[in-house]
Structure formats: C-alpha cells, structure tokens
Amino acid sequence: MTSSPSSSPSRPNSTVYDRLGVPTVINAHTTATRLSGGIMKPEVADAMREATQWTVDMATLEGRASELIAGYTGAEAGYVTAGAAAALLLGTAACVTGLDPAKMNRLPDTRGMKNEVVVARSHRNFYDHAVRAAGVTLVEVGISDRYSGAGVRDTEAWEIAAAINEYTAAVLYVAGRDARPTLPEVVAAAHSKGVPVLVDAAAQLPPAANLKRFIAEGADLVCYSGGKAIGGPQASGILCGKRDLVMAAALQHLDQDIFWEQWNPPASLFDKDRIPGLPQHGIGRPAKVGKEAIVGLLTALELFLAEGDDARIARWTVLMENLVAGLAGIPHATVTLVRDRRRPSVPTVHLALDEEAAGMTALDLVRRLQDGTPSVHANPSRVHDGLVLFSPVALKPGDEWVIAERVREEV
Template identity: 45%
Template sequence: MPDDTIYEDLGVPSVVNATGTKTRIGGSRIRPEAVDAMNRAADAFVRLSDLQARASDLIADVTGAQAGYVTSGAAAALALGAAACIAGDDIGAMAQLPDTEGLPGEIVMARTHRTGYDHALRAAGARIVDVGTNDHHLGTGAQNVEPWEYADAITEDTAAVAYVQKPYTEPSLEAVCDVAHDHNVPVVVDAAAELPPVTNLEAFIDAGADLVAFSGGKAIRGPQTTGFLAGRAALVSSVAAQHLDMHAAEAVWEPPTTLVDPEALGGVPRQGIGRPMKVGKEELAGFIRALDAFKAEDHDARQREWRARSERIAATLDSVAGVRTSITAADKTAVAPELTVTVEAGSAGISATEVVGALRREEPRVFVGADDLPEAFTVNPMCLTDEETTYVDERIRAQFDA
C-alpha cells in the first residue's frame, strides 16, 4: 500500500477502511466532484441562507418532501429536528432552549429504538419517554412495542415521536405515523445510515414521516461533516431559524422566504441552539454536488462491485482451518454485501478478537468490523478500492498463517 498519504506526512498512521462508513475512521471518501465544489466555494462568498434555500429545493426534489436542510452531520439533524418540534415558529421558545420548562419537551420513543445517538434529541432539551418492552427476545411471539403504547404515552407535553429506521425495527413506520398524526404529533426518523438503496430517499417521507435525518458523509460521499433533514416545510423553517446566523438588524433582515417565513416568526430570532452546529459554504457546495452524483449513480452496478470484493476475500479465507465465511444480503444493519468471518479459535490458532486487534496495530492500520466479536468479524467493501481489497485479503490471511 502507498505510504505517502497526508496522514503519514503529519506523523499519523493512515487506515485501510474495511469496516464501512464509520465516523471514527473518517466516514467515506468524498466524491471528486464534491471536493472540486468545495475548493471553488472556498474562493468566493455567498449568503448561507441563499445556499441553504437552494439545497432545500434539491433535497425536496430527490426525497419528495416539502423542504430540506443541510446540517453538520446526521446527529445535528436530529438535534435540530427535535428543537423544531419543540419550538415551532415561537422565537421565544427558540431562545429558551434547551430549557423546556413550560414547553412540550417530551419525545416518545420505543425502548428497542433507543441508542447512544438519541443523545442528540436530548441535547435540544427533550426528555425521552420510553414505551414498550424487550419481550420479543423471550421467544414468546410477543412484540416489543404495540401502536397503542405510543398513543397511550402521548400527552400535551409531547413534542414528537422518534423512530429509528432499521429493517428489523417494529412497529412499521406507517403504523407509528398514523398514531402520532391522530394526535397531531410529528414523527422524526433517524435514517442516518439507511442509504443505499436510493429508494430510501423517498420511502420514509412516503410512509408519513415529518422529518427524516440522513448522513451526507456516508454512501452519498459528501463532506463527512454533513447530514440533512427532509420533511415538512414548517419544521424545516424552524430548523433554519434556529441554525442560521440571525445576528442581523431587523430593518434589513430579508431571509429567503422559501426557507424562512419572517411573518410567522414575528421578529428576528436570537442565535439559536443550532449555532454551534455551523455548516460552511464549502460543505454546502460539496454536499449539493455529492447528492446530485449519488442520485445519478448506477446503484445496481455498485452493489455488484461490492459483492465481488467480498467474494474475493471469502474465497481466500474459506480454505483456512477453523474459519467459516458468509456474505450478508443488504438487509441487516449493513447496506452493502458484507462478509462475516466466523473464527473457531481452537482450530484456527487465533481468535477473531486477536485478528481484529492485530490488524489495527499494523501500519497502515487495517480496520475490519468488530460488532460481532468475540465469535466473528466483518469486512465491509463500501470504502475499499480494488488495490485495498487485495491488501486487506493478504493481511487477514497473514494473521492465520502467522
């Protein structure tokens, strides 16, 4: 592998990414056209509200939503989405956040949808109200959460219902939206890593979601620091009012009305809870170009390319004693054909945990997926080149041959 990346120049070991679009190792590779757009954006100025309004139109076009907004990652999208559901177009409430005293500050969420990422909702001041159980895992046939449990938890203090989209989550998003909308409560969906398939850009809006949070730095391959919201125009307008630099004289404050409704707000908002989540003109331009490219991509061809890489590594490891491989369909938590390598340490002479640790200590570091330890590790092909696939293949096999 080449040893002349910028990271070696900086005295930091680089990483060969065989674990997918993980933020902790830099997400994905930014598309060349996005990098070019960022470089060009750096040489000129623009009113960020104008650029956000343009991005809103493009996001609406590809998702079927009323509006969209570019954020500093999907977690920021969730935080801003929660803030919009709590404050609406009340600029006094916006200024009060994250203090939700006297405001509808509760977000209803199934226990089985809770993750560390829901901290983003709580950062806006929301208090999460858990519903449901873990009974499905007892094997009795019971479901973890039923639609009536959402209805029972919604009160006058409810700002939203939060839903984490994965192929295995239940009840269905449609059922949850029906219940929430019967009570005039919006539904916010965390779909950060749910691309591809490209059809998911529209699927959650079609199912009734009011706001959907996606990552811009994973499969879309925009700047790693970007995410975006798609959803109802009124909620997106609240997001913009709480995120954009509003430190302006009211007499000359003329935000783009397709994004912000000054009449509804009744005045210039203070710097909102989103101010620490700034998105620069370079990231905005890069994201717009990346979203265009992602939409136009041949996604079937990309899936075939990813599967071929997983199959190459599987073919090498299938002959190793104590090793069993399988390739997942894109229906689990991964959105690409991912290779699972199960290791019987007694026969292989090394455990899966030892393989993962040894690979991470090499230079360059090789990162494979560790979510299935101690029995197995995974190889995700999304961020690998053909050259890197060969290198990963060799380095994994070397651990068993040592």
C-alpha cells in the first residue's frame, strides 16, 4: 500500500479530450465498452503509431497474427477481429458456410443452410445478438432452475444433444466459472453429432491459462476480447480454433476486391486449392480491423503474458488496498477488499452502504459519483443489495485516491 498523494494523478495541461471538449471519467466499473475500455500501455500505443507509418498486405498480416495466436492459445489458427462480438459473428458465419463461397455470398440469408445454433437457456445474453446477426436462429434448451430459485438443476448435456438436427450449425457456449453444463460435457454432446462448439470467452481473462483452457477442453472456436484485461485496442478481439473454421471466417472478413489469379494468400491461414473462388465482401466486412489494431493487439497480448498473473494481481491489489485506506472510517458504510470466487484474479472493493443512515440508496451514490466532478463510474451490479463495487482494471495509479475523495464528498 502506498501513501495518499497530496493531489490528483498528474495529467497534461491539455489532453486531446480537453481540446475536443469531452470530459474524461475515472472508470472504476470494468473495461466496459460504454466507458471506452481501459488504459492502454504506452508500448501498445507506440506500436500502433508505428504501424500507421507503413502499408502491408492485410491477409499476410492476419496470417502472421494467426501463427502467433495459435502459439499463445494452442489452437490450430487464430485471427484478430474487431472485438469479441465481431469474433462471434465471424465464428458463427464460418460454422454456417464452411468453405463454400456461394453460401458466404448469401449471408445473412440462410434458407436451406444449417441455420440453427443450440444454446443452453442460462447462457443467453445481450451479446448473442452477434450470433443471430449471421442469419441463424438460436434454439434454447433446458431450464435454469438454479437461477430462478426453483431448484438446483440447469441445462444438461443430453438436452443439447437432443436438440441437434440437420439444421444445426453450432452449439454456443458462454464460458464462466458457474456455467453449466461444463464445456467438456457440451463438446462431447456436440461432437457426437458432428457439430462444432463456439465459445464466448470474451471476459475470461485473467487468468492467462484461460487462453489455452477452452481449446484444450475441445472447443472448435473461442472468442476473446482484446480490449479488456489483455490491454489491447478497445475495438479488437481474438477468434481462434480449428483452421478450417478460422479460414472460413477470414474469407468472410477480409477485403476480397482482387482477381483470383492475383490473390496469393499466406499458407499459414489459407489453402487456396480448397476453395473454388473468392466470395464477395463477406458478412464480416463491416467489422473491418485496421493494421494498427492488429499490431496493437499482438503487442498487448505479448505484454499481458509477460507480466503474468501474480504481478498483475499484485498491481491491482495495491490500488484496491489504497482505496480501502482512503475510505477508512467513512460514515454509514462498511468497506471491504474482496476476492470474488468467480473472478479470483481481480480484487475489488465493496462498499456496503447503510442506506437509511446515509439518506441515500446505493444507486443514488453511484449516480452522484457519476454525475459529479471528476466523474467516477462505479459498478452498479449490486446496488439492490446496498453494495457499490469498485474495480482496479481500468484505473491509473492515483485514481484510487480521487475515488476515495469523491465518495467522502457524497457520503
């Protein structure tokens, strides 16, 4: 734990946001997209700036990215996407079309194709809109009694197997510590029917071991966010898995305005002799990834692995211990440093508010912090339990003292 500074974190006299007239915020929520993600390391920003000064063949760059991502994840191939949602879209499209460019040209019209994706009902979430955007229908199975409080059961693997038919393109699995059934069970059920499994692991880092875990457990495609804990560009992500599927995704993403005879793709990612011709610009074309984002993501991924989980946890713990110290003795509240069993790699601070004594609710406090100056965004997910949560993952050193000051002002 470090001592409280006498002033706020140092910042330039004028930032680009000052010049644009856009106020900055302190993000103690998460690396949420609506809050612009986290803070990029200078090395990543420098690599992206350098990337802007040269031009490259994008297929060749993605081919090299595939080799590196495959090494980091244990997958056959990898690909840099415009975020985890784009990876879900491309991964679903790949499962629907395979290497058939005629089918690729028709998406999202999937009539006559494999156009269903099976998913456990408890795995449904707002982000699976990216899956549906490929033109498929989600087929929900199971009843999540354990979430409704009606019982202990959730969807079971046999129910997933029973839902698979000739129109099933894939099984969607949303990874999480409490996800049921387990991924190996779902993989066994899907593979017994010859169907691939697409894993949404957007926020499953850290620990770094999760980069290899889902492939090792049999997943055919895995999607990660590049702009969360990895620390890459906010609009970056990773799709990794079976080479044929990653190849199909790449064919539906890259700019294909080139003569077939002229197209000379990298062998690390493409087998030209296995496709009859190039598709038109695919369904993933609106989710274009620039060279800067690819270089930034690869740089950030290298730094993420080099730092290691222990050093990262220690860095985050210092921030949260400082916040607890800064809030010591605050009235009408109990402040605790917590390691959630669901996210043990991310220490957080929980402020339990005595709402009656404080004369405000936890949601009131979240709103006051957000609407004040400087604006502090806390995690509101537990406000109905009287809890305000603070996360370190998008903080700069020194931000924690400003948060403590702002909380004291409001409480």
